[in-house]
Amino acid sequence: MIRISSRTLGLALLAATALGVAQANAQQTIRVGWTIPAEESKYWMMRRPDQFPAIGKDYKIEWVQFQGTAPMVQAMAAGALDCSTQGVLSMAQGAIQANLETYIVAQHVGERPGSFSVYWAVKEDSPIKTIADLKGKSVGTNVFGSGILGPMFLLLKKHGVDPQKDIKLVETGFPPSEDAIRQGRVDAGVLVQPFAARAEGKGGLRKLFALADQQQNIVHIMDVCRKDFVDKNPELTRRYVKDLTAGMGKALADRAETLKVVSEVIKAPVPVLDTFLLKPNDFAREPGAAPNFAAIQAMLDIYTETGMISKKLDAAKFKHPSIVAPIQ
Amino acid sequence: MTRLPGIPGLAPLVAFAGLLAGWEVAARGIGIDGLPPASRALAEVPGILADPESLINIGASLYRMALGFALGVAVAVPVGLMMGRSRHVAAFFNPLLMVIYPVPKAALMPIIMLWLGVGDASKTLVIFLGVSLPVVYHSYQGGRAVEEKMLWSAAAMGMGAPARLLRIVLPAALPEILVGCRTGLVLALITMVTSEMIARQSGVGNILFNSLDMAQYDTVYAMIVIIGVLGLALDAAFERLRAALVGWAEPSQALMVGTT
Numbered sequence: 001m002i003r004i005s006s007r008t009l010g011l012a013l014l015a016a017t018a019l020g021v022a023q024a025n026a027q028q029t030i031r032v033g034w035t036i037p038a039e040e041s042k043y044w045m046m047r048r049p050d051q052f053p054a055i056g057k058d059y060k061i062e063w064v065q066f067q068g069t070a071p072m073v074q075a076m077a078a079g080a081l082d083c084s085t086q087g088v089l090s091m092a093q094g095a096i097q098a099n100l101e102t103y104i105v106a107q108h109v110g111e112r113p114g115s116f117s118v119y120w121a122v123k124e125d126s127p128i129k130t131i132a133d134l135k136g137k138s139v140g141t142n143v144f145g146s147g148i149l150g151p152m153f154l155l156l157k158k159h160g161v162d163p164q165k166d167i168k169l170v171e172t173g174f175p176p177s178e179d180a181i182r183q184g185r186v187d188a189g190v191l192v193q194p195f196a197a198r199a200e201g202k203g204g205l206r207k208l209f210a211l212a213d214q215q216q217n218i219v220h221i222m223d224v225c226r227k228d229f230v231d232k233n234p235e236l237t238r239r240y241v242k243d244l245t246a247g248m249g250k251a252l253a254d255r256a257e258t259l260k261v262v263s264e265v266i267k268a269p270v271p272v273l274d275t276f277l278l279k280p281n282d283f284a285r286e287p288g289a290a291p292n293f294a295a296i297q298a299m300l301d302i303y304t305e306t307g308m309i310s311k312k313l314d315a316a317k318f319k320h321p322s323i324v325a326p327i328q
Numbered sequence: 329m330t331r332l333p334g335i336p337g338l339a340p341l342v343a344f345a346g347l348l349a350g351w352e353v354a355a356r357g358i359g360i361d362g363l364p365p366a367s368r369a370l371a372e373v374p375g376i377l378a379d380p381e382s383l384i385n386i387g388a389s390l391y392r393m394a395l396g397f398a399l400g401v402a403v404a405v406p407v408g409l410m411m412g413r414s415r416h417v418a419a420f421f422n423p424l425l426m427v428i429y430p431v432p433k434a435a436l437m438p439i440i441m442l443w444l445g446v447g448d449a450s451k452t453l454v455i456f457l458g459v460s461l462p463v464v465y466h467s468y469q470g471g472r473a474v475e476e477k478m479l480w481s482a483a484a485m486g487m488g489a490p491a492r493l494l495r496i497v498l499p500a501a502l503p504e505i506l507v508g509c510r511t512g513l514v515l516a517l518i519t520m521v522t523s524e525m526i527a528r529q530s531g532v533g534n535i536l537f538n539s540l541d542m543a544q545y546d547t548v549y550a551m552i553v554i555i556g557v558l559g560l561a562l563d564a565a566f567e568r569l570r571a572a573l574v575g576w577a578e579p580s581q582a583l584m585v586g587t588t
Binding site for chain 1: 362442526529535538541542
């Protein structure tokens with residue numbers, strides 16, 4: 001018979017307690033996926049952590065940079081990330097295809113009346129004058145299956161152009177899009193900031209249509225967290241969202257410092273960023289990083305209508321009762 | 329016919345200068361943002377190398393590369409030698425290698441990320457896979473080519489199988505193994521970069537892919553130049569090591585990277 005002395009039992013209990021404490025401490029790290037550009041609140045948290053008293057004290061953030069939002073869906077589904085940047089479409093596809101349950105906790109950038117809106121441009125001397133003229137032409141996109149294609153497809157349909165049959169969609173990516181238009185590799189190409197500001201500065205291109213022509217208040221980038229992680233670590237997530245809120249506040253309040261912060265992160269010179277960042281020709285940012293759930297619902301509906309997602313989704317199901325920006 | 333004077337290193341220098349001149353002329357002729365002239369890209373190099381953060385990123389990538397390379401060699405050499413000396417081992421591993429060899433290792437990254445997460449482990453594994461296959465192949469060939477008579481003599485003198493592998497097969501196969509290591513080194517550099525394409529916390533990808541995303545093409549090409557020079561330097565250093573270890577086996581001029 002195996003006998004366990006009280007001393008051995010005490011040591012074991014002590015070890016178990018220590019292990020429990022260690023695990024509790026380990027839980028105070030949140031693994032966050034990010035990408036570039038347009039996540040100023042996160043860039044502030046990364047590069048100016050001293051401005052966020054809780055970071056490094058109450059909790060830690062393990063930052064992982066990704067090339068686009070789609071791999072972040074995979075990483076979240078695999079449990080390798082707790083929170084990440086998502087577009088409405090990638091989040092919806094993750095929910096439908098990978099059963100990835102998430103909460104939208106903040107919004108980074110979107111569009112609103114008067115702000116920058118993603119647009120398609122042609123050469124100044126192009127015979128393409130209207131959307132209807134795109135029939136039989138090649139049209140650029142950042143990536144096949146991109147979230148911007150939902151509203152764009154609807155707009156084309158409204159003008160009698162079937163996006164599946166009447167145009168040849170070409171994947172150019174955002175950065176080379178301007179070159180693709182100028183060299184005639186596409187008849188119309190998509191422009192976002194900062195490439196739109198640069199192209200406009202050079203001249204020779206003409207805006208054909210923008211997403212805002214189809215609908216207002218498009219949501220481009222949000223922050224989402226895994227539901228199981230939030231349910232298990234509500235306080236940790238709350239602190240993170242509180243800092244996202246504060247980060248957005250700092251980004252909007254101090255443009256000069258934001259230019260430096262963004263330049264450090266994305267390695268683009270300040271003069272380049274100064275042409276658009278946080279100016280009227282930039283995307284819109286909601287004060288406090290508050291997600292616009294009505295606009296998100298409108299986008300989900302568009303993706304269902306255009307067949308980009310296979311079933312209707314309810315934006316309200318992605319909203320936590322209390323853990324959502326702004327958290328002061 | 330005029331011959332280039334026999335100055336060591338002159339031929340590669342002339343080739344490099346020709347490449348830069350061709351690049352400069354082509355870029356100025358084509359005139360697109362996506363292809364800046366060589367002079368503009370090279371002007372970015374000192375700035376990158378003087379930035380401590382960039383050096384930390386390059387160091388982080390090199391650390392993973394060194395780790396992946398060391399692990400790859402440590403595993404691949406014994407496996408390859410055993411394949412070379414045992415038909416059964418070769419029959420076991422050959423089909424596996426045939427399947428894995430043509431798969432682009434970077435394409436495995438999303439799957440490996442699911443197993444090992446998004447940290448250093450997944451990137452190191454991709455480098456390990458890239459390195460190990462050529463090293464296995466060359467070790468296998470080296471092991472097969474060992475003179476049977478030497479092994480018989482050793483066995484007749486009472487040397488056991490593990491000792492024969494270590495003291496006869498390994499030294500005899502070393503020239504071929506080092507050819508595999510040289511190819512593996514270049515592949516380690518390639519997979520080091522591609523492993524950072526999807527997800528990263530630090531590394532050359534932070535400079536290269538961020539610049540690409542922001543259309544900072546001068547920086548993109550400057551990083552490509554830095555990586556290229558790094559590859560040349562590593563290859564030259566390895567070649568010196570190889571010559572010192574097995575210079576007796578064959579002239580170094582017979583080796584060309586990418587031909588193995």
